[in-house]
Amino acid sequence: MVKAQETLKETTQLFSKNTELRIKRTTNLLEIETNYYIETGEFDKALDVFQQAFEKLSQNGFITPTLYRTRGSIYTAKKDYQKAIESYEKAFELSDSLNSAQEDIAVGEFATILGMEHLNLENKELIQKNQEIQLETRRYIIILLCIIVVIVGIMFFRETRLNKVLRRAKDAEQSASRMKTEFIQNMSHEIRTPLNSIVGFSQILSSKISEEDEESKEYTTIIEQGSNHLLQLVDDVLELSSLDSGTTIPIDTKSELNELCLQWMERAKRLVKPGVVLSYQPEQNELYLYTNPARLGQVVLQLLHNAAKFTEEGGITLSWRILPKQKQIMICITDTGIGIPQDKQEFVFERFAKLDTFSKGTGLGLALSRLIMERMGGNLALDAQYMDGCRFILTLPI
Missing domain, CATH: 3.30.565.10 (Histidine kinase-like ATPase, C-terminal domain)
Structure with missing residues (x-):
């Protein structure tokens, strides 16, 4: 403790000489002094120094539950149990308010995730409906071909060859469509499709809103700017990923x-x-x-x-x-x-x-x-x- 006291004195002298330390780090010195006096059992001095630090932190809005607990422990050591209880109650109240704020933030993030999932689900439903329409169309084509084959028997050979060509084209179309769908889904469906939808609908809304409705115009503009900002973020991340993977840049x-x-x-x-x-x-x-x-x-x-x-x-x-x-x-x-x-x-x-x-x-x-x-x-x-x-x-x- 003697060496601690010597070091504390040297530190105090440094603070008195250095203006930047005195302005930016005074509370750190006061906290160390408080801990020192608590360790040496000088609780009155510890309380006095702590109050100075507490007032400075109060001015800057940096009060934490730990500060109230520290004050409570000092009052406990002084056997002033009433003030100790008041300090601990303050600590509990502040902890509760912080926990409540963190819960609100978590709820907001969860709501955002749910919103994205809802957009993804709607997009999948649209894709499924489109596939059903295409399948129904192909069924009608097949039925029509069958009717033609039955009615026009003379053209059987020609129709047979035509059906083979159509089947090959259909298979190639399905294969190309499947590859294209997988590529789009893997690369941009999860992010770009919802954002592009937001941009498009915001532009439609903006075009339908009268010039007198400035507030609605402003809202649609904010939506469009935010969506473009997110798209730019995706482009930047993809470019960073490409460069991280070792993509070379020619300088010729x-x-x-x-x-x-x-x-x-x-x-x-x-x-x-x-x-x-x-x-x-x-x-x-x-x-x-x-x-x-x-x-x-x-x-x-x-x-x-x-x-x-x-x-x-x-x-x-x-x-x-x-x-x-x-x-x-x-x-x-x-x-x-x-x-x-x-x-x-x-x-x-x-x-x-x-x-x-x-x-x-x-x-x-x-x-x-x-x-x-x-x-x-x-x-x-x-x-x-x-x-x-x-x-x-x-x-x-x-």
Whole structure:
């Protein structure tokens, strides 16, 4: 305990000297002090320090059942059983409310699953009805053929040959239909069919709603945008899966870099907010290289889209220069936006990673962009030294 006290004093001195610690981690120090005083039996000091931590956490809305239990244990040690009981009751009430909230979330998720199952069931019923109609049609054809064979005996040989051809065509049609059905069901039936139905019906609803009914128009627009968002998510996941499986990206197309950059800048103009300056800074007037223009453009446009999304004022710059020693070319997208914290600069490249959970997007753009660059023999990273916004750096072998 003597060594613990010495360490606690040293820590307290560090907190007094470091403003960032004092602002962000004060409650952690107070909790450690509380535990120390509980271990040494100084329960009055423990209660005083705990109250300071409790008040700070209350201001930030971080009160948990554990805090009330800790306060209850301190009052128990002091033999103030009435206050101990009150603290434990508070802990139980908060635990119950948290459990109730978790149950509500679970019920909502279950309802969503049931909704998807209902859509799948309806789609299967439609497929089954269509197959029944086709079967009924084929039965009528067979009956008609039989009547023709009976009536036109002279044409027996010709009809026999015709029936053989029809049977082969029927078998081929059934085989092709079965293969096509299996492929569609396996690849897109479970996800794309329901979503496409939602998009289609939302468009129909939107076309039938009068212009005066703005609220209904807004609802159908939200449905359509959400469905398109989910379809984009499916496409991104399928592309990630394809690249994960080892799909190669050819880089054998000779291209002039300035021409590509100007095309990307032209497409990015409509994304930039009013008042934000979009500029291009090449190192030289002409540079030919072998690359994959489509894939490289996909990555650069994704980064320009992100820069435009988070830049309210200032500028966005696309630039490039050659690194002779490394035999690489470095392309930079620099903005004066909100920036990314130092401790999150690798997190943003993880799949489904989003710093703001309420912002639009799937959280797959940067992960997919880095994977594409790796498949092209390059890399995508953030410049940790740039502090006025964000600077993404693409490196490619020349």
